[in-house]
Amino acid sequence: MSAIDFTSPGVPDYAVPPGETIREYLDELGMTQRELAxxxxxxPKHVNRLVQGLVPLSAEIAQxxxxxxxxxxxxxxxxxxxxxxTQQRLRLQEELTEALPxxxxxxxxxxIRRGALPEEPKDRISRIQQxxxxxxxxxxxxxxxxxxxxxxxxxxxxxxxxxPGAVASWLRLGELAARDIECRAFDPGGLRSALPxxxxxxxxxxxxxxxxxxxxxxxxxxxxxxxxxxxxxxxxGATRWLATDKVMLLLSLRYRTDxxxxxxxxxxxxxxxLHGKGETWIDDEVAGGDPMEAEANRFACDLLIPDSxxxxxxxxxxxxxxxxxARELGIAPGIVVGRLQHDGIxxxxxxxxxxxxxxxxxxx
Numbered sequence: 001m002s003a004i005d006f007t008s009p010g011v012p013d014y015a016v017p018p019g020e021t022i023r024e025y026l027d028e029l030g031m032t033q034r035e036l037a038x039x040x041x042x043x044p045k046h047v048n049r050l051v052q053g054l055v056p057l058s059a060e061i062a063q064x065x066x067x068x069x070x071x072x073x074x075x076x077x078x079x080x081x082x083x084x085x086t087q088q089r090l091r092l093q094e095e096l097t098e099a100l101p102x103x104x105x106x107x108x109x110x111x112i113r114r115g116a117l118p119e120e121p122k123d124r125i126s127r128i129q130q131x132x133x134x135x136x137x138x139x140x141x142x143x144x145x146x147x148x149x150x151x152x153x154x155x156x157x158x159x160x161x162x163x164p165g166a167v168a169s170w171l172r173l174g175e176l177a178a179r180d181i182e183c184r185a186f187d188p189g190g191l192r193s194a195l196p197x198x199x200x201x202x203x204x205x206x207x208x209x210x211x212x213x214x215x216x217x218x219x220x221x222x223x224x225x226x227x228x229x230x231x232x233x234x235x236x237g238a239t240r241w242l243a244t245d246k247v248m249l250l251l252s253l254r255y256r257t258d259x260x261x262x263x264x265x266x267x268x269x270x271x272x273x274l275h276g277k278g279e280t281w282i283d284d285e286v287a288g289g290d291p292m293e294a295e296a297n298r299f300a301c302d303l304l305i306p307d308s309x310x311x312x313x314x315x316x317x318x319x320x321x322x323x324x325x326a327r328e329l330g331i332a333p334g335i336v337v338g339r340l341q342h343d344g345i346x347x348x349x350x351x352x353x354x355x356x357x358x359x360x361x362x363x364x
Contacts, residue, residue, distance in 0.1 A: 015086035017053025018079040025069055039068045056080060096128050099140045103127055105165035107230050116173060135172050147171060150240075150280035163232030167282060170230040171238060174250035178223040178242060181214065185245040186221030188273055194220060195269070195303060202262050202304075202332040206358045213265075217249065222272060224249045237264040239271045239281040247272055258356040259338025262331075263300050270299030304335050313345055322354060332356065 026036060037047040040061070049055045057065075062076035103124060111117045117130045137143045147168035194216050201209050214224045223242070229235060229252040238250040249268045253261065264283070271281040275292055283293065305313070309329065316322050316336070326333035334355035340346040 015083050015090060017083050018057045018076060019051035019053045021079060022051050040064045096125050099128050100124055102140055106131060107166050107169055107232065110230055111169060150282060162234040166230040166232030167235060170227060170233045171240060174225045174227045174248055175242060177225045177227060178248040181218060181223040183218040183221050183223050183246050186247060191220035191222065191273060199303060200330060202335060221246050222249050226251050226253065228252060229254055235282050236260065237268045237283050239268045241277050244277060253358060256358050258332050258334040258358050261358045262304060262335055266300035266303050267296045270296035274299060304331055305329065305339055313340060313343065316340065319351060319354060322351060
């Protein structure tokens, strides 16, 4: 990405309107603005505003000025173009300077390490331009609307402090990866029909899960992305609509066990099926009092262990009983252990040998 050099000695820090050249012409000839207005067939007020640079010098007026002054219209047009370009550059300079504090919010080193930002140039103005390009926005205010607000909402509902800049960066990395995943148009009915097949994947080794999961979900318009969390994100999963017919399901593998992995995955599926398009959901295992988060939790719980079977959990006393119960339900035993621990039936240290590690480093 090229950077604009605002500090070069050859770059003016002011804009000169074409009206300055008009003023010089009048001074040389001893002509008044009123007389020029008459010759140009314009009102004196309009000529005065031209001289002050308050109105643009149109191509039509440039042609009239050529006839009156003898200076070619292309030169008048060039003066106007240079004036507008310089004004825009100065406005951009002011805007980027005002955005300098934003750099303190962003995980620059990690984005550089991941190749999302270039090593050079690394001056602060260039870094702001690079960040705007990374997020695909023209203004910081747009970034705040698209990325800071959902990140801040996530932070406010949790018992820990997430960093909005880190959350936003993680979301954007996921978006860019999701662009490369081809999906059919979103089909909620197809996604619901695919839930039994997705649930069966809990029994498969992690290295076999990813391509099958992605393919099944892509058939219904869901792009599944695995992206390790940016430091400070503290999120296990997220759902973000990329278009009206395509949604991203983003997983960080923050908790690297199969019970957390599958609960987070189906929690995000719950958001996709139960809640409105256009919403962004950034989640941890904590519901945080949000009724929609609780609804997504309930969706994931019931899908993995149906409510009709939940009462049997209290009767599970041994590892073998957990294995038998899991075989009967057709899910991984680690998921049953996770539910037992979450519900307080088993202590956190009990049964962890049945919880499988999920490591998909090659996909992050």
